[in-house]
Amino acid sequence: QVQLVESGGGLVQAGGSLKLSCAASGRTISSYTMGWFRQAPGKEREFVAGISWIGSKTYYRNSVKGRFTISRDNAKNTVYLQMNSLKPEDTAVYYCAANSAPSIRTTSNEYDYWGQGTQVTVSS
Numbered sequence: 001q002v003q004l005v006e007s008g009g010g011l012v013q014a015g016g017s018l019k020l021s022c023a024a025s026g027r028t029i030s031s032y033t034m035g036w037f038r039q040a041p042g043k044e045r046e047f048v049a050g051i052s053w054i055g056s057k058t059y060y061r062n063s064v065k066g067r068f069t070i071s072r073d074n075a076k077n078t079v080y081l082q083m084n085s086l087k088p089e090d091t092a093v094y095y096c097a098a099n100s101a102p103s104i105r106t107t108s109n110e111y112d113y114w115g116q117g118t119q120v121t122v123s124s
Contacts, residue, residue, distance in 0.1 A: 001026045002113040004096045009118030012086055016122070020081040022096030022115060029053070030074040033099050036081045037108055038092035038120075045095070049081060050104035059104045064090075086122045093117040 008020040022034070035050040049060045049070040058070050069082040079096060097111035105111065 002029070002032065002098050004098060004113055004115035006094065006096050006115040006118040009094060009120045011121045011123065014086060014088055014122055014124050016086050017084045018086065018120060020083065020094055020118060022079040024077045024098070028074065029072065029077055029079065029098060031100065033101050033104055034072060034079045035097045035105065035111060036070060037095045037097060040092040045108050047106040050106065051079065052102060052104050054102045057104065088122045088124045090120060091122050092120060094120050
């Protein structure tokens with residue numbers, strides 16, 4: 001079992017930055033591919049970014065490329081999502097997730113473990 005706890009969300013003006021953290025416990029995340037998803041009110045949960053456990057390869061949805069950066073610190077058992085140049089359309093609850101596949105998955109049903117989410121609100 002892997003327990004995931006997100007933190008770092010909040011209210012920020014458009015153009016601002018936030019850094020989300022996802023702290024894992026129960027097992028080391030060094031052998032898990034990690035992902036960040038988000039869900040806005042009335043919308044489906046969508047993939048934002050992922051980082052593999054082999055080679056720490058990364059992948060982003062098009063709308064956040066160049067603005068968001070996913071990273072991992074296996075020694076701290078933590079994954080991060082640095083979000084810059086935030087836009088009002090980035091407003092959502094952000095979730096951290098883990099799966100044991102060696103490559104990045106972009107659909108939520110392929111992830112085994114989830115955090116409780118952290119709210120990100122970007123004002124215009």
